[in-house]
Amino acid sequence: MNQQKRVIWEPQPKQIEFMQRPEFEALYGGAAGGGKSDALLIEALRQVHIPHYRGIIFRDTVPQLEALISRSMFLYKSSNPKATYNANEKVWKFPSGARIFFGYMQRDDDRYNYQGKSYDFIGFDEVTHFSFLMYMYMFSRCRPTGETPGMKTRQYIRATCNPEGKGMGWVKERFVTAAKPNTTIWDKVTVLTPEGQRITLYRDRIFIPSTVFDNKKLQEADPNYLATLASLPEAEREALLYGSWDSFQGQVFREWKNDSDHYKDRRWTHVIEPFDIPLDWKIMRSLDWGYSKPFSVGWNAVDHEGKMYRIAEWYGCTGSPNVGLQIEPSQLAQGIKDMEEHNEFLKGRKIYHCVADPAIFEKSTGQSIADIMEKQRVYWNPGDNKRIPGKMQYHYRLAFDKYGDPMFQVFNTCKHFIRCIPLLIYSDKHPEDIDTDMEDHNYDEQRYAFMENPIAPRANVLTKIDLNDPLNQRTVEYNRFSHY
Numbered sequence: 001m002n003q004q005k006r007v008i009w010e011p012q013p014k015q016i017e018f019m020q021r022p023e024f025e026a027l028y029g030g031a032a033g034g035g036k037s038d039a040l041l042i043e044a045l046r047q048v049h050i051p052h053y054r055g056i057i058f059r060d061t062v063p064q065l066e067a068l069i070s071r072s073m074f075l076y077k078s079s080n081p082k083a084t085y086n087a088n089e090k091v092w093k094f095p096s097g098a099r100i101f102f103g104y105m106q107r108d109d110d111r112y113n114y115q116g117k118s119y120d121f122i123g124f125d126e127v128t129h130f131s132f133l134m135y136m137y138m139f140s141r142c143r144p145t146g147e148t149p150g151m152k153t154r155q156y157i158r159a160t161c162n163p164e165g166k167g168m169g170w171v172k173e174r175f176v177t178a179a180k181p182n183t184t185i186w187d188k189v190t191v192l193t194p195e196g197q198r199i200t201l202y203r204d205r206i207f208i209p210s211t212v213f214d215n216k217k218l219q220e221a222d223p224n225y226l227a228t229l230a231s232l233p234e235a236e237r238e239a240l241l242y243g244s245w246d247s248f249q250g251q252v253f254r255e256w257k258n259d260s261d262h263y264k265d266r267r268w269t270h271v272i273e274p275f276d277i278p279l280d281w282k283i284m285r286s287l288d289w290g291y292s293k294p295f296s297v298g299w300n301a302v303d304h305e306g307k308m309y310r311i312a313e314w315y316g317c318t319g320s321p322n323v324g325l326q327i328e329p330s331q332l333a334q335g336i337k338d339m340e341e342h343n344e345f346l347k348g349r350k351i352y353h354c355v356a357d358p359a360i361f362e363k364s365t366g367q368s369i370a371d372i373m374e375k376q377r378v379y380w381n382p383g384d385n386k387r388i389p390g391k392m393q394y395h396y397r398l399a400f401d402k403y404g405d406p407m408f409q410v411f412n413t414c415k416h417f418i419r420c421i422p423l424l425i426y427s428d429k430h431p432e433d434i435d436t437d438m439e440d441h442n443y444d445e446q447r448y449a450f451m452e453n454p455i456a457p458r459a460n461v462l463t464k465i466d467l468n469d470p471l472n473q474r475t476v477e478y479n480r481f482s483h484y
């Protein structure tokens, strides 16, 4: 009998690429309208013929999740007419016994709702709205969920996103800058068994970019969508239409430039190649204390014009974003002394001024952190913690004059500062300030250093002329939004 098949959904070429990947983790998208959510929903269906299969798809909030669920009503019901959806439990039950759940995690603690659970397939839609902690926690839940004789399930993780959102930093680092798109990234993990045997294991992951140009179905169904994306303000357009990871909504330091072509001549870039610091320049040290979150220590050299150079740093993070080394104040003091003895730019130099997060002087538990460090002759003065003036000092110092010279530059060896500063975004609650849920420790520490040497407002010559403000009277405020 020649029965005609009714096609409900057919992957488009980029979706095929994503759905064929053998890697344990794959990230799909990086721009709006590329067919990400559809691809993720369909991917979750792949093993529903296996009775013990369990899949879960996450969004950050319930309303967002509802949009996915509503799309699943069509896709899942049309492809599996006997499947049923239970709205209370947010779960699809398939005739084989397989299940696909919908879950949300808004706060880090929400991850514990999944304690003790197991899933073969874990999907994160808009993964940049999740923290690294939530994402990594779910790795421990990705394991076989049972047994069906003769039928094995595959365990793997899939995610989609746009280049925006709080988690953009870790997602960018994990998938986008780690390797060229469409190439497998390998992590080597060494495990010591209780028997003392050392085993080396490997994990792989990949980023498959897609944009609205890869979604012909959407372009046919809604030609206006492209026009909508194209008419967004420049930064949003670059991110959502073209998938740029360097230009996104809410970035605080849009004037930040890291141009390796100019590391040597030090023009039009904030990151530069190290040089020998003249002996008569003063060197200062600043600290943002952290234990479970990273601490940050920075050393700045100040020239005769008051220009500051961040010449060295020690950032206390474990290698996982925003997770601290958990070292005690006395160890921190010792580490600082070691650094000042051995670092090529610091050894033999007098540190003329030291400022720290004023919280380290807090004596509520008896001895303050500053007291403990003082015993090892590492002294601090309380930094000025006025947040908005401190942030404005960043803008004034980052502004380029007509020769491309800013009042602050960073040695390219200060890797963590260079990684974190461009990722800072504005807070939803305090729109003038940065979002303090981000990795902001080196930002704070450098802010204390700036506030010891405040400078007057400077206009950025790279700022576009605002047609509503041809005389540039709002320059300082305008810098925030300019993208040159």
Ligand SMILES: Nc1ncnc2c1ncn2[C@@H]1O[C@H](COP(=O)(O)OP(=O)(O)O)[C@@H](O)[C@H]1O
Residues within 6 Å of the ligand: 009, 010, 011, 012, 015, 029, 031, 032, 033, 034, 035, 036, 037, 038, 039, 215, 217, 218
């Ligand atoms: N393979 C496909 N076949 C038909 N329609 C599709 C396909 N992929 C995506 N679409 C449709 O295109 C639109 C955008 O897709 P969606 O997955 O929501 O994109 P994104 O999540 O990347 O913004 C939706 O209406 C979706 O149903």
Ligand SMILES: [Mg+2]
Residues within 6 Å of the ligand: 036, 037, 038, 125
């Ligand atoms: Mg989507």
